Amino acid sequence: MHLQGTFYILKKRCKVTLTEQCISWIPEGSPECYRRILISEVVGTWLCPCGSSRCRVRPHSSAHAPARHDPSPAPLTPASPAPPVLPMPQPVAKMSGSGLTLEYCERGGGRAGPTWRTRTVALMHPANEMVVAWHQAIRGLLSGLRQRPRRLLVVINPVGGKKQASSIYKRKVMPLFRRAEVETRVVKTEHRGHAQELMEDEANLEGMDGVVAVGGDGLVNEVVMGLMLVACRRAGINPHDPQVQLPATPLRLGIIPGGSTDALCHSTHGTSDVVTAALHIIMGDSRQVDVASVHRDDQLQHVATTMVSYGYFGDLLRTSERWRKLGPTRYLLSGVLQLFRNRFYEGQLKVRAPATPLAQPYDVNICSDRCNVCTKAAACSPTPGEWLQFTGRWSIVTSAVTSCACRLSPHGVSPAAHLGDGCADLVLVAGRSRCHTLSYLFRTAFTGNALSLDHVTFHRAQEVVFTPKAGAAESSWNCDGELLTEPKLRLRVHCQRVGLFSRGVEAVNEDPSKTPVPAKTVAV
Incomplete structure (x- = not known):
């Protein structure tokens, strides 16, 4: 497919080219202002007959657009004949006629991490037939992107974190889904464990392309637990057998951060930004991540996607549950209380490390969207090694499945942990004094080099x-x-x-193929 034409963009005459991979434009006389947008990064497009600024920031109402201007295009397939190259029209003295608005994703960055934002651009042309042809072509390309979800089950925890999950979805996520033509079914949880019950009822998953959890890590845990039980039931596997390898979840999961820490969202996107998480869902990004099963007495108690921690963090959570009326502040108060209590716990640990680890907890190269370690693990899971056994007294025993990075701890509990290497990082903080616990917490939160402390040991298991x-x-x-x-x-x-709607943590850098146009476009 290849279309070429001349449109007016912000009153500048531009040569526009559309292919199956991208749409690009260049203002006449300004070759240095070349702009290219991948089709996979286009959120949506709509006709804007009046070409006003209002039409450029949201879809035009059907009441203002004649039905003949918005025909439903058929998806383009490789077997479809390529449309002819449209001739470039002659310049006109006055810009009139109709146009279309294109909303696309653009990488951000800065203090918030590798964020994404949407921007819109209006393409105006005096010939209405030209605009309709381009509108059909772009929508046809978007409908042909098979990785994109068309129907989503949205589960919202209205009382988690700061109790803003419903507002976050309504203000920031729902408008994006509508403009991207993503059909949704929204369900709000009513009690603890409700999300897991929804997932276990397969009737709720029928016809869905994915599940979106709007809330914190607790809600995500319930959704993953339910999806895992569904996968085990379909595969005929007993999930309570600790020796069984669990199957993959049947649907991808999207996470809209709305909790207190949102560790899994931050660990997989590199940010807890709501719009970024929503755009990764719309673009249909996919990344497989590890999950840990937690058994006791041959019974599956839980699954974990971020961390399982004993001692300080367990006491912190148990105390904070009594102070839920305080909101997220309860975690800070409970943490200070645990430091004053200065408790240590004795026990025995049996650890099974991989025979040939693909990476180590002290590696410099961290997991990213192009992680070689996770790619190797996907091709061949690490072979189990020998069991190690030791006893001790610890203030903290943590198994980190991911880095567990969050707003409060940007580096995470284990900065070198990978999303999909089949291992967890076991962090042991020896129980010696209150200062040792405090030094570990400080370095984990602010510097990310707790591994260098003498009383802290890491094991990849x-x-x-x-x-x-x-x-x-x-x-x-x-x-x-x-x-x-x-x-x-x-x-x-x-x-x-x-499976998550995610790419992994992206490196923040500029794409040399995208030189922004100096003229302003409207940011959403």
């Missing part, structure tokens, strides 16, 4: 078994923000079993 010392003090487990009161458990990491 595929399986972890923890047994508390008989008669000694016991703590609770913090599993993705959910409280597990029984101290004895077995954790096993399953390689790349959860």
Whole structure:
């Protein structure tokens, strides 16, 4: 497919080219202002007969656009004959007629991390037939993008975090989905475990291309747990058997951050920005990530996508549950209280490391959207190695499935953890003094180099078994923000079993093929 034509963009005459991969334009007399937009990064397009600024920031009402201006295009297939190259029209003295608006994604950056934003541009032309032909062609290309979701089940936790999930979805996400022509079914959770119940009822998943969780890590955990149980039921696998390899989830999961920490969203996108997360869903990005199963007495207790932590973080969560009326502030107050209590816990750990690790916790190269480690693990999962066993007294025992980066800790619990290497990073903070615990927390939150502390050890493991010392003090487990009161458990990491609408953490750099036009466009 190849279309060429001349349109007016911000009252400047531009040569515009449309192919199956991209749409590009260049103002006449200004070759240095070349602009190229990938079709995969186009959110949507609509006709704007009046060409006003209002039409450039949202779809034009059907009441103002004649029906003949907006025909439904048929998807373009490789077998379809390529449309002819349209002749470039002669210049006109006055810009009139009709036009179309194109909304597309643009990489941002800055302090918020690798963010994305949408921008719009209006293409005006005096010949209405020309505009309609281009509108049909662009919509046809968009409908042919098979990776994009068309129908989504949206699950919202209205009481999580700062209780703003419903408002976040209504103000920032729903308008984007509408302009991208994504059909949604919205359900608000009513009690703890409701999201898991929704996922286990396969009637709710019928005809859906994915699930979107609007909330915090607790809601995401429930959705993943439900999808895992559905996958096990379809595959005829007993999920309560700790020796069984769990199957992959049947649908991709999109995460709209609306909780207190939003660690999984931040770890997979590099930011907790709502618009960025929504655009990755619209573009249909895909990334497989690890998930850990948590068993006790041959019963599946939970799954974990970020971390499972015993000691300080378990005590913090247990105390904060009593202060839910304080909102996210309760975590800070509970954390200070645990430091004053200065508790340590004795137990035995059995750790199974991979026979040949693909990476180590102290590696400099971190996981990204083009991670070689995750690519190798997808081709061949790491072979289990020997079991290691040791006892000790620790203030913190954490198994980090991902880096667990968030707004409060940009580097994460384990900065070198990978999204899909089939391993978790076991972090052990020896129980010696309050200062040792505080130094670990400070470095984790601000510098990301806690590994250099003498009282902190890291192990890359595929399986972890923890047994508390008989008669000694016991703590609770913090599993993705959910409280597990029984101290004895077995954790096993399953390689790349959860599909997300994500690319991974992107490097913030400029694309040399995209030189922005000096003239202003409207940002949404």
